[in-house]
Amino acid sequence: xxxxxxxxxxxxxxxxxxxxxxxxxxxxxxxxxxxxxxxxxxxxxxxxxxxxxxxxxxxxxxxxxxxxxxxxxxxxxxxxxxxxxxxxxxxxxxxxxxxxxxxxxxxxxxxxxxxxxxxxxxxxxxxxxxxxxxxxxxxxxxxxxxxxxxxxxxxxxxxxxxxxxxxxxxxxxxxxxxxxxxxxxxxxxxxxxxxxxxxxxxxxxxxxxxxxxxxxxxxxxxxxxxxxxxxxxxxxxxxxxxxxxxxxxxxxxxxxxxxxxxxxxxxxxxxxxxxxxxxxxxxxxxxxxxxxxxxxxxxxxxxxxxxxxxxxxxxxxxxxxxxx
Amino acid sequence: xxxxxxxxxxxxxxxxxxxxxxxxxxxxxxxxxxxxxxxxxxxxxxxxxxxxxxxxxxxxxxxxxxxxxxxxxxxxxxxxxxxxxxxxxxxxxxxxxxxxxxxxxxxxxxxxxxxxxxxxxxxxxxxxxxxxxxxxxxxxxxxxxxxxxxxxxxxxxxxxxxxxxxxxxxxxxxxxxxxxxxxxxxxxxxxxxxxxxxxxxxxxxxxxxxxxxxxxxxxxxxxxxxxxxxxxxxxxxxxxxxxxxxxxxxxxxxxxxxxxxxxxxxxxxxxxxxxxxxxxxxxxxxxxxxxxxxxxxxxxxxxxxxxxxxxxxxxxxxxxxxxx
Numbered sequence: 244x245x246x247x248x249x250x251x252x253x254x255x256x257x258x259x260x261x262x263x264x265x266x267x268x269x270x271x272x273x274x275x276x277x278x279x280x281x282x283x284x285x286x287x288x289x290x291x292x293x294x295x296x297x298x299x300x301x302x303x304x305x306x307x308x309x310x311x312x313x314x315x316x317x318x319x320x321x322x323x324x325x326x327x328x329x330x331x332x333x334x335x336x337x338x339x340x341x342x343x344x345x346x347x348x349x350x351x352x353x354x355x356x357x358x359x360x361x362x363x364x365x366x367x368x369x370x371x372x373x374x375x376x377x378x379x380x381x382x383x384x385x386x387x388x389x390x391x392x393x394x395x396x397x398x399x400x401x402x403x404x405x406x407x408x409x410x411x412x413x414x415x416x417x418x419x420x421x422x423x424x425x426x427x428x429x430x431x432x433x434x435x436x437x438x439x440x441x442x443x444x445x446x447x448x449x450x451x452x453x454x455x456x457x458x459x460x461x462x463x464x465x466x467x468x469x470x471x472x473x474x475x476x477x478x479x480x481x482x483x484x485x486x487x488x489x490x491x492x493x494x495x496x497x498x499x500x501x502x503x504x505x506x507x508x509x510x511x512x513x514x515x516x517x518x519x520x521x522x523x524x525x526x527x528x529x530x531x532x533x534x535x536x537x538x539x540x541x542x543x544x545x546x547x548x549x550x551x552x553x554x555x556x557x558x559x560x561x562x563x564x565x566x567x
Numbered sequence: 568x569x570x571x572x573x574x575x576x577x578x579x580x581x582x583x584x585x586x587x588x589x590x591x592x593x594x595x596x597x598x599x600x601x602x603x604x605x606x607x608x609x610x611x612x613x614x615x616x617x618x619x620x621x622x623x624x625x626x627x628x629x630x631x632x633x634x635x636x637x638x639x640x641x642x643x644x645x646x647x648x649x650x651x652x653x654x655x656x657x658x659x660x661x662x663x664x665x666x667x668x669x670x671x672x673x674x675x676x677x678x679x680x681x682x683x684x685x686x687x688x689x690x691x692x693x694x695x696x697x698x699x700x701x702x703x704x705x706x707x708x709x710x711x712x713x714x715x716x717x718x719x720x721x722x723x724x725x726x727x728x729x730x731x732x733x734x735x736x737x738x739x740x741x742x743x744x745x746x747x748x749x750x751x752x753x754x755x756x757x758x759x760x761x762x763x764x765x766x767x768x769x770x771x772x773x774x775x776x777x778x779x780x781x782x783x784x785x786x787x788x789x790x791x792x793x794x795x796x797x798x799x800x801x802x803x804x805x806x807x808x809x810x811x812x813x814x815x816x817x818x819x820x821x822x823x824x825x826x827x828x829x830x831x832x833x834x835x836x837x838x839x840x841x842x843x844x845x846x847x848x849x850x851x852x853x854x855x856x857x858x859x860x861x862x863x864x865x866x867x868x869x870x871x872x873x874x875x876x877x878x879x880x881x882x883x884x885x886x887x888x889x890x891x
Contacts, residue, residue: 268592270614289846290594515883522613522848522879555846559839560889 247494248405250443253436256405257412260302263341264292267410269417269549274520279536280544284421285517286414289525289555293333293361295482296410296433296553297397301334303406304395305342312393320345324392326379328354329482330554331397336365347392349382355558398432399488408436414549415440421448422546425532427553428452428461428502429483431491437551438498452495452502453531455480455510461487461495462502479563480510482528482554505534511563513537517552526557571818572729574767577760580729581736584626587665588616591734593741593873598844603860604868608745609841610738613849613879617657617685619806620734620757620877621721625658627730628719629666636717644669648716650703652678653806654878655721660689671716673706679882722756723812732760738873739764745772746870749856751877752776752785752826753807755815761875762822776819776826777855779804779834785811785819786826803887804834806852806878829858835887837861841876850881 270285288296305323313321322345325335332348339346346367350359351374362369370386372378386392396403410433411424424441428434438450454461457477464471470492476484487495505513514530516537517523532550536543594609612620629647637645646669649659656672663670670691674683675698686693694710696702710716720727734757735748748765752758762774778785781801788795794816800808811819829837838854840861841847856874860867 294846518848518883522618524842524846524848559842559886562883562886562889565884565886565889 248401248408248439250440253405253408253412253440256303256402257409259306260299260406260409263302263338264298265290266413267291269414270521270523272520275516275533279540279548282547283536284414284418284547284549285521285523285552286410286549287523287552288410289523289529289552291554293330293337294554294556295330295334296407296551297330297334298337299409300398300403300406300432300436301331301338301395302341304400304402305335305338305344307402308393313391320390322347322390322392323395324348324383324386324390325395325397326350326383327397328358328374330556332358332367333361333365335395336362336367339367340365347386347390349379349386351379357558358556396488398430398485399490401490403432404436404439404490404494406436407433408440410551411437411440412444414551415445418547418549420547421445421549423449423451423543424549424551425451425453425535426551427480427483427528427531428454428495429528430485431461431487431495433551433553434461434499435491435494438494442498449500450498451535452499453535454502454504455483455531456504456506458483459502459504462504464492465496465499465502468496478510479507480528480531482526483531503535503539505531505538509534509538515564523552524555524557525552526554527563529553529555572725572732572763574764577729577732577736577764580627580726581733583630584623584730584733587626587662588622589614590737591615593738594845594847596844599840599857603864603872606871607860608738608742608871608873609845609847609876610734610741610873611847611876612734613847613853613876615878617654617661618878618880619654619658620731620875621654621658622661623733624722624727624730624756624760625655625662625719626665628724628726629659629662629668631726632717637715644714646671646714646716647719648672648707648710648714649719649721650674650707651721652682654880656682656691657685657689659719660686660691663691664689671710671714673703673710675703681882682880720812722754722809723814725814728756728760728763728815728818730760731757732764734875735761735764736768738875739769742871742873744871745769745873747773747775747867748873748875749775749777749859750875751804751807751852751855752778752819753852754809755785755811755819757875757877758785758823759815759818762818766822773824774822775859776823777859778826778828779807779855780828780830782807783826783828786828788816789820789823789826792820802834803831804852804855806850807855827859827863829855829862833858833862839888847876848879848881849876850878851887853877853879
């Protein structure tokens, strides 16, 4: 039985990352309140450093490392490594640059050019592989052996979870009295962190996860009471095509009331609504909380609801509501 | 010789509109600072009510009206009117709804459906006309005669100018020590208001106007020392296809250091950069200040520059960087 990160650990993470991340604003929209028949508060992590909440967890992990943590390999230089095609790659590269150490990032060759450019822009060294798990793990092992880099997992890491938890910590300071907090769930780093902060500081509030119907492993895992790995995900929400980890699942199982799912159409509609009415660029994954809200308005009618808007790294050349 | 609105008048406007408008946030971007080699502060009026700074001027004008102002016509109901195909129409409709009076808006038949829907959504009565000045003025005259509605001009009105001036007033409170403030210029309501606030409160700062090359009447008017009307504007910045008015021109002539112009390509590039790096949806007109900044980086190198990001009502189905 693991001991989950405590609220004290989360507050220490908040203090640790403060110089390197934004305290993101919370926005409201009269139109969306009317549509949802409630009061909705958007915690805008799309305006976070690197354009996503992932900066919080990566910075907390990298700045938690002590001198001894770097001595495992044969390398001469302190460094960190991860595999990711998405926001965690840029976040780790950013965090490493903040600390003045090197980051090695394993990315699939077919990652979008804009993501490759972002990671390279933060000064990380990129190793390209085929987009199979085997190729990825082999490349990562080789980096660790060669350089002694410390591996920072995208979500299955308590330091990362404690970092992601700081978004909900801020939200509760910014908006007291929330009835419900909704976060998207992929690997579960953000949702488990959110659940830890809310259950510790505001236990009367309910925490919900929001997940694509086409990648509903968290929903099925909670139903089954054990991790059901995701196979063949079918969703435009590219940040949510991952399975829960053995550290995130137990937290979610204990502290999250329900996982609600949304169709692809609902995700695109919520994404567009956020752009149109909030004037915020959000990526598909970040639209999940609003998508489930709009589909479950009876459930949340009259309530004060906080949504974690997870990121804004959308592809501006491929808008899902435009049939190009 | 007119007596321009004083800083006292502008502060009264700020107090008057406060319950009905947002104090919009100011954002920064490390990437854009690096590109511009300065510190750039984005006053995000795209997050304003109705998605544009126009809410400020319209609310100030509507709430400045006294009982006697409504007695001019034969109508039985207090009401206001304007002609506009853009943000002022929605802003006036919103302001009237806030005061609990009626708005009559004259719009061209070929206005975008999304703009028509916005105006109707705020409860205004819309009169559609052909998109000629003659048809528009005839419809407006008819409304005034029939209803006694008070005409609120989109920019050539001191109450409107004083309202628009409150955006820069807030910006100077939010970011002390600016060297330069840049606002887009169409009819000149925003730029003249900005110039009045800055010259009164922070006279060491320079105020610049930003204008499309394809609609550069303000540039030519300042060169000539008199109003040169705009003919045949060619720009995607639909909010800036208007000529200066006889109230806005003298203020700009006296208090604005220069009008800088940007090409269509530069406008689109700045718009896309704002979406991509700031995660903010801005309309083409709102990208003008950044566009001129990027084209004149020597001019502003090392300075603290405030940009008025005028609005976010972009057409999400017609993104100018996508060749659909």
